[in-house]
Amino acid sequence: MIRLFLRDLSLSIRAGGGFGLALAFFLIIVTLVPFSIGPEPLLLAQIAPGVLWLGALLACLLSLDRLFALDFEDGTLDLLVTAPLPLEGVVAAKSLAHWVTTGLPLTLAAPVFGVLLGLEGDAAIWLVTSLALGTPALSFIGGFGAALTVGLKRGGLLLSLLVLPLYVPTLIFGAEAAARGMAGLNAATPLALLSGITLASLALLPFASAAALRANLK
Amino acid sequence: MKDIGLARLTVKDLGVGRGGLPLLRGVSFALAPGQALMLRGANGIGKTTLLRTIAGLQPPQAGRVEAEEDTLAFAGHSDGVKATMTVEENLEFWAAVFGHEGTARAMRDLDLMRLMTRPARDLSAGQRRRLGLARLLVTGRAIWLLDEPTVSLDRESAGLFEAALAAHLGQGGAALISSHLDIGGMTDVLDLTPFRATPAALGLAEGSW
Numbered sequence: 001m002i003r004l005f006l007r008d009l010s011l012s013i014r015a016g017g018g019f020g021l022a023l024a025f026f027l028i029i030v031t032l033v034p035f036s037i038g039p040e041p042l043l044l045a046q047i048a049p050g051v052l053w054l055g056a057l058l059a060c061l062l063s064l065d066r067l068f069a070l071d072f073e074d075g076t077l078d079l080l081v082t083a084p085l086p087l088e089g090v091v092a093a094k095s096l097a098h099w100v101t102t103g104l105p106l107t108l109a110a111p112v113f114g115v116l117l118g119l120e121g122d123a124a125i126w127l128v129t130s131l132a133l134g135t136p137a138l139s140f141i142g143g144f145g146a147a148l149t150v151g152l153k154r155g156g157l158l159l160s161l162l163v164l165p166l167y168v169p170t171l172i173f174g175a176e177a178a179a180r181g182m183a184g185l186n187a188a189t190p191l192a193l194l195s196g197i198t199l200a201s202l203a204l205l206p207f208a209s210a211a212a213l214r215a216n217l218k
Numbered sequence: 219m220k221d222i223g224l225a226r227l228t229v230k231d232l233g234v235g236r237g238g239l240p241l242l243r244g245v246s247f248a249l250a251p252g253q254a255l256m257l258r259g260a261n262g263i264g265k266t267t268l269l270r271t272i273a274g275l276q277p278p279q280a281g282r283v284e285a286e287e288d289t290l291a292f293a294g295h296s297d298g299v300k301a302t303m304t305v306e307e308n309l310e311f312w313a314a315v316f317g318h319e320g321t322a323r324a325m326r327d328l329d330l331m332r333l334m335t336r337p338a339r340d341l342s343a344g345q346r347r348r349l350g351l352a353r354l355l356v357t358g359r360a361i362w363l364l365d366e367p368t369v370s371l372d373r374e375s376a377g378l379f380e381a382a383l384a385a386h387l388g389q390g391g392a393a394l395i396s397s398h399l400d401i402g403g404m405t406d407v408l409d410l411t412p413f414r415a416t417p418a419a420l421g422l423a424e425g426s427w
Contacts, residue, residue, distance in 0.1 A: 003311060003314040003315060004311075004315065007300075007303075007311050010303075011300060011302060011303070014302040014303075073296075074296055074297075074298060074299060074300065074301070075294055075295070075296025075297060075298040075299075076298040076300070078270075078275060078292065078294055078296075078298065079292065079293075079294075079298040079312070079353075080315075081274075081275060082273050082274060082275065082290065082291070082292045083312075083315045083316060084288055084315070084316060084317065085315060217275050217276065218275070218276040218277070
């Protein structure tokens with residue numbers, strides 16, 4: 001399982017793996033916002049947490065359709081299913097690798113990109129906290145969507161349609177926690193709910209994803 | 219080398235199908251250690267589906283497959299090779315997944331030593347297939363389920379595969395192979411044509427649906 005995790009990490013960093021793609025996409029979204037909204041520092045700082053959260057979510061979505069599709073195409077998935085690894089563990093390892101290559105870099109880069117939107121000081125800490133707690137759920141929920149659509153040609157769009165509504169609670173509580181923290185209010189409640197969603201996703205979704213994969217391989 | 223486990227596979231009255239459509243009915247055979255069985259039949263008769271069902275990738279429509287746990291190794295049409303990883307990394311990964319060793323020996327047996335550090339995307343179709351077959355050696359599984367293993371292999375490479383297969387059988391392993399090409403030393407043949415699922419065999423009258 002650890003080997004699978006490490007393999008997925010090294011595959012994504014190598015040529016054509018897509019590492020950095022999500023980060024660049026995130027940067028572009030964040031840069032585009034001042035152009036579309038206008039250069040008003042106060043307004044930008046106010047909407048910054050929401051924009052950064054939305055950007056992180058879309059950037060995460062970008063690489064999801066590759067999560068199982070590549071292994072499906074080259075036959076690796078068949079072999080993994082017949083290997084002595086629990087399929088739930090395979091899904092968890094791959095989702096975790098996805099988070100380490102997309103969610104984690106986005107979280108770490110968010111304060112830097114936040115500067116473009118006039119975000120500074122304490123606000124950045126709240127943003128990083130909320131992203132760190134929320135982005136693992138994005139990868140695990142996305143893994144479920146990817147497992148559902150794995151056999152489909154051009155399944156990427158369907159994947160987005162399936163997964164985006166499932167991201168709503170994470171987005172609400174994540175952006176709320178960051179916004180409240182920035183305003184100096186108590187952010188404990190949204191953070192607790194955000195962590196709850198993430199933990200539930202980690203605990204339950206690998207089983208659902210494994211069942212979806214088994215059904216799709218038939 | 220770890221013990222490969224008991225290579226005994228019994229298939230009883232197995233019915234398989236693809237996409238809900240029944241293909242084969244009443245397939246029964248037994249495979250003993252040291253035995254290799256060749257599956258024959260026209261295109262589309264269900265050789266691949268039968269192998270995938272036995273491998274556990276899809277549930278049987280009827281009957282059952284009896285084999286000891288963790289004794290089956292499946293190799294399908296695609297080799298499960300990662301293009302950006304080298305030959306050695308690909309094998310090392312599968313060896314680690316199956317908790318087995320023998321990467322070097324597998325590469326030697328299938329003449330991959332010279333290609334060891336080459337990324338798999340730069341391999342020819344035949345070399346890639348040899349890598350896929352070398353993967354079987356590092357699984358340490360007793361029963362090989364092979365779907366057209368010698369496709370795209372030249373005569374020399376097919377000879378390497380035959381030697382590896384003979385060594386595997388000699389160790390008490392077994393193999394179930396679907397192929398339309400002749401593989402040296404294979405004598406036991408199961409023709410699947412009589413097992414083809416027909417409406418009559420399924421107990422359906424003509425036009426009942």
